[in-house]
Amino acid sequence: SNETGTEKEAETASEATETEGAEQTAASDVKVGFIFLHDENSTYDLNFINGATEACKAAGVEYMFKTNIPEGQECYEAACELADAGCDIVFADSFGHEDYMIEAAKEYPEVQFCHATGTKAHTENLSNYHNAFATIYEGRYLAGIAAGMKLNEMIANGEITEDQTKIGYVGAYTYAEVISGYTSFFLGARSVCPSATMEVTFTGSWYDETAEKEGANKLIEDGCVLLSQHADSMGAPTACEKAGVPDVSYNGSTASACPNTFIVSSRIDWAPYFAYIIDSVANGKAIDTDWVGTLETGSVVLTDLGDAAAEGTADAIAEAEKAMNAGTLHVFDTTTFTVNGETLTSYMADVDTDADYTADTEVITDGYFAESGSEFRSAPYFDLQIDGISLLDTAY
């Protein structure tokens, strides 16, 4: 598939990284500054770093990285330093950076501040502050299909029966991004394995190897026969490998650590977004306040399938992908799920960030839940608990 190519390129690019892009293409004298929460040793940041290097190299622009910038005043300082150093675009990759980026954006109106995963650009009314995200729920839906296929295979092999098709999911926070993620994953799985159910446990952290591992162990103990996760450490995949439970991971292939259980992984490729903002600034075009990458833009990608993937998975995924691109398949099609036993006809989501979580926007259109479209905001806001998914440890 096309993703694989991009992946490889990204890697070679990252190997050859230099501080400041040496080969400068004629037209562009754009300079981009990047702020990363950690460094390339973090799953999350590596993904951004690879995308950034690739895009900047390709555009031939100068760039600067600031790694290990915590979600505090340091982020503001880093942003200002980058602006002082002549960057035309300053990008930050972590959710908690947002407020500090906004502060910097107010101080440097001529510099474009772009922020991934943020939610405030559309309400902040700053012409130089932008959010971006991708329809990763589409990727997760496809990964869910791979999971469903696997369940089907296990039923067929007699390993489990139909009423044992319970999926476990290790989530970080009870955040819309996570909820949207596991729901789409589940819907994907159920689209091929109708008997599937899911149990979710939360760790309360984006990266906590122990909590993720123990969370996974608990799910396995609880009878989950397949796991997936939305958290950044290797805790859950390795727990699966040890227990021999198939696993759909996130953000990159865990095949080398989990050769026997890795099925597939979805991730966001940020290179298209970076290419877009560089191009916009170079050509004096306005950057979208909320930019959403999709399967079509190449922003949402799946890794190569692992050995544990069931036969026919690739075809099933390709088919679904085509349907999505064609607009015939919506992940959150209200006919495919119920909430409290009822089909959703109208839902006010909390799209505009506020401390009281005020629901402010009708998001059910044309029979589906319109998740993170550029019309509202780029970051996900699907936060419903659908039937078939149960949350662990809710009984007091």
Added chain:
Amino acid sequence: MEQKVKEPRYHIVKRADISGKEAWIIRVVAILSALLLCAIITMVCTGDNPISIFATIFKGAFGTQRKTWITLQYVAVLLIISLALTPAFKMQFWNVGGEGQVLMGGLAAATCMITLADKLPNAVVILLMIVTSILAGAIWGVIPALFKAMWNTNETLSTLMMNYIATQLVAYFTIVWEVPKGSGKIGIINQNSNVGWLPNVGNKYLLSIIVATVVTIGMMIYLKYTKHGYEIEVVGESQNTARYVGISVEKVIIRTMLLSGAICGLAGLLLVGGINHTITTTISDGQGFTGVMVSWLAKFNPIAMIFTSLLIIFMGRGASEISTAFELNQSFADILTGIILFFIIGCEFFIRYKIVVRKDLGKENA
């Protein structure tokens, strides 16, 4: 001649009081050799030119005006925390709970900012923040002190545990106050109204620096010239003696930890109200522990602490620049910091002692 007993080739003797100049020469030599070793290691590990690495470290800390200010601000905060811990250490009270005390101070400040923003005028909120954060730090500091005073409970462990409890409390409230739902982040508090933001004096970095200066001078005077300072020293050196001369050891322990915690709380206030305008569990960034090192390294001398905290911040700041410039991961800086510290603490030996090599080997041969 009878069977030869092996004569020690050298032995170690105490030096007569060494002049300040000589001591500094020894220290400078130590730092230079440490830098040399660092240079060699850097070259071996990366192949980069060590000179440019050091230049980059320097640039990272003092390269631009903004950087210099930030560096000084960091030094100020670390210095305040180190100073806060110092009276406890002088009292031989193992306060490794700076982290928790800072967090609690910060949490109190954040609580005021969040809950009182639209209820009280800004000045009142700030006043309450100052009072509550100092109080919160003091309370967090005094709890282990009470245990110690009443039952001689090991304070190393109790203060350490208090850190974790404080961290979890902050984690709890972070989620309670998170925006948006589920994100686990509070974000900048009162970003638009700026209620509870400590005022800028001159520029936004200066406030911490001024506070640090005041605390440094105050602590120096407190420890050296006051009755309290004297009592702290006596209690630290010998509790029996303290009791003998009628010092209430329990009272001193409690009073000192109140002070220690209060100043940590003040650091928390600066971090939340003056610098970050938010609270996270990592807001003190391990400085409660770094402060231990700063304080001991300076042998509890507040003035010397300015230099030790500067050194540590300088290395840390330089490091992030290295990682930007050379694609070295940031941990490399920790290695370099470690090496430099090893040399500095090692060289004290040569200031206090000298090694005498036996010269009368001739006699042996005779």
Added chain:
Amino acid sequence: MENREVAILLRGITKSFGDVTANSNVNLDVYKGEILSLLGENGSGKTTLMNMLAGIYYPDAGQIIINGKEAVIRSPRDAFDLGIGMVHQHFKLIDVFNATENIILGLEGKLNIKEAEKRIKEICDKYGFEINTKKKIYDMSVSEKQTVEIVKVLYRGADILILDEPTAVLTPQETEKLFNVMRNMKHDGKSIVIITHKLNEVQSISDRVAVLRHGEFINDMKTSKTNAQEMTDMMVGHSVSLNIERPEPVDPKPRITVENLTVVDEEGLVKLDDVSFTANTGEILGIAGISGCGQKELLRAIAGLEIVKEGKITYIHQDGRTEELLGKSPREISELGVKLSFVPEDRLGMGLVGNMNLADNMMLRSYRNGKSRFFTEKKQPRELARKVVDKLQVATPSIDTPVRLLSGGNVQKVLVGREISSRPKVLLTAYAVRGLDISSSYQIYDLINQQKKRGAAVLFVGEDLDVLVELCDRILVLCGGKVTGIVDGRNTDKYTLGSMMTQKGEA
């Protein structure tokens, strides 16, 4: 000299610590089967010299010859191997270990406690010690600890025994017991070096004396051929008078009355039993008793440091007003002018701060005074430190030297000097001259007399009955926490006191 075998030969031994030269070019011989007394003023380098034999210090220059062979003693282990054992001025025992564990510490081979206990018993039987092998050091009295130290040395089969002020903390009875043991050992052919400041002991136990002054070897001679005055003069370097003056009390008035005082310790043992007496102004009230008979508790009770079960302690002001001391904090009592100068067995353990310099140690008592509520006053303590150094001839490089670096006796001078100088109304002093050289001791007596003349009521706890009889106006005798009598110091002798001290024990 008789033609006897030499055990130790020291030649040209020099040792300095930083600026302080503790020993310079010392030559000293010790023969087999003799007891040698090493004499010298406080800080004259006795301990240092012996520590070089014991492997604690290493000489800067000089030669050590043991049993005819040149020896290099780099560690206590080397010293043991050469048969040298030392009982240190400050005991070197592990508090949380029991006697056996301490005695066998440092030896090799498989750990066999039973076997060790057997051998310990043999040694004890041979020399006449008593040891409870299972008792923890922290539960032991000083003399018990000392016994452990000596047995420890003997257990290793040492032929050369060094005792650094072993009697400073012993009662006369215990001292006599120790001396008997030493004589036994001498007859075994062992060499013994004893450091002591008590010249009567020197005369009763040693065969020879050697004198150090300011780190230099001065002379040695047979004990039988010398006398106290000569030895003292030799130590000091000039002639000194050895008389204690006893002026008549001027206008004595009751200052403190103690009535029916009873103190029970944590374990429920009665430490003071129904003690009553009056201390008068301008008078020295001596307190005699075998160690552990309640002297310490008595002083501590008056100073407010002891929990009292029953009784009354009344302070009577100049104008006749009275004030109950019980229930007052040590500080309040101290502010009334009741000053306790207690010289503990471990001098640095209480009363002084080892790491502080002399001047700061002077402040311990007075730091609360001064104009400011908040700030300390540094000038007066420094002056006081200078005065004490001057008056008591404290051997110290400066008043900025940490007191832990001073020799044992000098540490004590700092402590006692400070306490006495605080112009007390009531001076409580215990073991004030413990470990002091003879001329310093006399200076202390002098100082105490000055306080008496000033009108202070002095309570003087001492172990040396000769001194008590010479110095005190009245002497209260304690035995097992009970008062067995109060006698007039001018009309009594030490034998009367001695028998009163053991009255209860004999009954």
Added chain:
Amino acid sequence: MFSLVAFIPRAVQQGVPLLLGSTGETITEKSGNLNLGIPGVMYVGAISGVIGSFFYEQSVPSGQLNGFLAIFIPLICALIGSFLMGLLYCFLTVSLRANQNVTGLAMTTFGIGFGNFFGGSLIKLAGADVPSISLSATSAYFSKSLPFASKTGWFGKVFLSYGFLAYVAIIIALICAYVLKKTRVGLHLRAVGEDPAAADAAGIDVKKYKYVSTCLGCMIAGLGGLYYVMDYACGVWSNDAFGDRGWLAIALVIFTIWKPDIGILSSILFGGLYILYLYLPSGTHTEYKELYKMIPYIVTLVVLVITSMRNKKEDQPPKSLGTNYFREER
């Protein structure tokens, strides 16, 4: 719902690194050395093992690892790495008489930096998609449970289901306890920690004891790091994943009043409490989880306070802990 049989193995796995760390620190502290560098040492132990096994795995075609070498190489590397850290600590504090606290804290900075730096470098070398080094082949040897573990039901799960290092940890703790309590070496070591001057005067080679016990202590603690990465983390090194277990190990030393045998159960208990929050109900209210996470610390604090109420002389830290010894110093 909550199954003890499932929970105990999890607690044990959490407990083992803590046990090794605290046993190592205990014998170090028994010599009077307060090694606050243990967190760093554990990182160094872990990364040394990882480096060794990484190069071994790289040099051998996959699937052809020699079982003995696969265990031996990382083991020896971890031991050497942590030994060197111990040596560094001793050289600075014992030979150069540097302040123990500063040295220890500097070693923690250094050790964690060292671990993450080389971890990061290897990650780059390994070039995996997800930034981690995975030594799953080696890990399989380390985490192999005892025979019959899966066949003996709950018994196997609770007692036999661990990798060999877990058992080694318990054996080491028992040996240390025995040596400390019953042997001459133990007696001497305790003496050194209580009062080095007295020990020295008794002819004990204080320096030797300090060096040996501290280095050994570091090596044991280093195994804790190795266990974490090779067994618990399934051979996956991720930077900072070990977290602050090193500090908890130091805390456990105090908690177990310097007794390695008490350490066995305490560390398992603490390990259990450490992950208990994951088993307590909270649902979408993740804030309660954060409160639950306090449990181990509050329990520790409460136990500490209660035990300190009956203050026994024998339960105190070694008296000379944290101070250096120089024979000629007064």
